[in-house]
Every structure is written in structure tokens, then in C-alpha cells.
Amino acid sequence: MRKKIVAGNWKMNLSLSDALELSSEVSHYLTKSKPACEVILAPSFTFLSALKSIKEKSCFLLSAQDCSAAASGAFTGEVSAMQIKSSGADYVIIGHSERRKYHHEGNELLLEKIHRALAENLNVIFCCGETIEDRNSGHHFETVQEQLTRVIFKIHESSISKLTIAYEPVWAIGTGVTASDNQAQEMHAFIRLLIQEKFPDHADTMSILYGGSCNEKNAAALFSCPDIDGGLIGGASLKADSFIEIIQAAG
Numbered sequence: 001m002r003k004k005i006v007a008g009n010w011k012m013n014l015s016l017s018d019a020l021e022l023s024s025e026v027s028h029y030l031t032k033s034k035p036a037c038e039v040i041l042a043p044s045f046t047f048l049s050a051l052k053s054i055k056e057k058s059c060f061l062l063s064a065q066d067c068s069a070a071a072s073g074a075f076t077g078e079v080s081a082m083q084i085k086s087s088g089a090d091y092v093i094i095g096h097s098e099r100r101k102y103h104h105e106g107n108e109l110l111l112e113k114i115h116r117a118l119a120e121n122l123n124v125i126f127c128c129g130e131t132i133e134d135r136n137s138g139h140h141f142e143t144v145q146e147q148l149t150r151v152i153f154k155i156h157e158s159s160i161s162k163l164t165i166a167y168e169p170v171w172a173i174g175t176g177v178t179a180s181d182n183q184a185q186e187m188h189a190f191i192r193l194l195i196q197e198k199f200p201d202h203a204d205t206m207s208i209l210y211g212g213s214c215n216e217k218n219a220a221a222l223f224s225c226p227d228i229d230g231g232l233i234g235g236a237s238l239k240a241d242s243f244i245e246i247i248q249a250a251g
């Protein structure tokens with residue numbers, strides 16, 4: 001049985017008091033309703049330690065949104081995997097399209113970051129997905145295959161159980177345009193097939209999340225697709241009501 005996961009990527013939003021309030025509301029719901037899915041909150045680095053104390057009384061997990069490829073040292077402004085782990089995080093998101101686009105993060109760097117995270121025993125949510133140009137020209141499968149081949153398939157099989165994949169078509173992120181259930185399921189099945197070929201023992205157990213304008217209205221249909229194991233949620237994770245409805249959709 002695969003784990004269903006709903007992860008909220010808060011990006012560079014919320015003040016500390018907003019973050020505490022939102023996580024307390026989610027925590028209250030989780031302790032009362034005990035949903036079967038795993039719930040992850042990904043605040044800015046600066047809020048991880050503050051949310052750790054709420055996490056300890058609740059049943060959500062914490063994720064950072066990125067980590068440095070370096071272990072430590074003179075890298076002003078960077079945050080290491082060790083610092084993230086010691087601040088109470090369980091996961092780190094690596095390869096989000098906003099990191100790829102605005103910080104020019106390529107496959108080699110992403111692989112280094114994943115190795116760093118794994119060395120600190122963090123779980124990794126690896127994001128992949130095509131641009132609108134890739135999709136319109138019919139290259140979307142090729143793009144995602146290349147992202148997996150150059151990064152995930154270079155990781156030693158012994159660490160694969162620490163990985164979750166998030167398929168996030170770039171054209172759907174923050175745009176209000178969601179991939180149709182068919183488009184998303186088709187890509188998730190393709191990703192699972194590639195995992196089956198490379199790591200046959202992990203294809204059935206690896207959770208593959210959908211991300212890209214997933215909200216309380218479309219989550220249930222997306223999550224009922226056979227290869228969609230939950231979601232990585234941006235905008236709709238910033239309000240307790242909509243995020244809780246998405247958690248309910250995951251069961």
C-alpha cells in the first residue's frame with residue numbers, strides 16, 4: 001500500500017504569527033480527525049524551529065523548501081541540510097520549478113542537494129514537470145524522463161525509499177490552470193513505469209504527488225486517479241479551510 005501525502009508548500013508567504021496560527025489550525029484538525037494520509041507543512045526556513053513545538057503535539061511533519069548543496073562553510077545566505085534537520089524538519093523539497101527558474105538550478109546541482117539531504121537522513125520531495133512549450137510541442141514525457149534520469153536514477157537504490165516524487169507541470173503552478181485528471185494520471189503512470197524499469201522493488205511503494213493549482217474543488221478527482229498519491233499544494237495550503245478540505249479529499 002502506498003502512502004497518501006498532502007504537503008503544503010507555503011513558499012515565501014506568511015509572518016511568523018500567521019504561520020503559527022495556520023499550523024495550529026491544521027494541527028487541531030489532525031489531532032481531532034486523525035486522517036489516514038501523511039500531512040507535511042513546508043514553511044520558510046526561519047519558521048521551522050517555531051513550528052517544531054506544534055508538530056511535536058500533533059501529527060504533521062515538517063519540510064524545508066530547499067537546502068544547500070554544500071555541507072557547511074562560507075556560503076552566505078545558504079541553509080544546510082544539517083541545519084534543516086536540526087531545526088526539526090523531516091523532509092526537504094528539492095527541484096521546485098521556481099528554484100530551477102529563478103535560481104537556475106540544474107540537474108547536477110539538484111543531485112548534489114539530494115545527496116546532502118539523504119546524508120542528514122532527511123526525506124526528499126523531488127519536483128519534476130514540463131513547461132508549456134514542452135507540452136505544446138509534445139515533448140512533455142521526454143522532459144520528465146530526462147529530469148528523473150539525470151537526478152533520481154543516479155541515486156543509490158538503498159536510498160530510494162526516502163524519496164517522494166512531485167509531478168508539477170510548470171504551466172499549472174500558481175496559474176489556476178490545473179492538469180486534467182487524464183493528463184495528470186497519464187504522466188504519473190509514465191513516471192511509475194520508469195521507476196519500475198529502474199527500481200522494480202520501489203515502483204509500487206513510491207508516492208507520486210500531483211502539484212499545480214490543486215485546490216479543494218479538484219483534489220478529490222485528482223487523488224482518486226490510480227497513480228496519484230496526494231498533492232503538493234501551494235496557494236490552497238495558505239488557508240486552513242481549503243488545506244483541510246484537500247486533506248479530507250486524500251482520505
Ligand code: PEP
Nearest residue numbers: 173174211212213234235
Ligand atoms: C507549488 O508551488 O508547488 C504549487 C503546486 O503551487 P500552486 O498549488 O499554487 O499551483
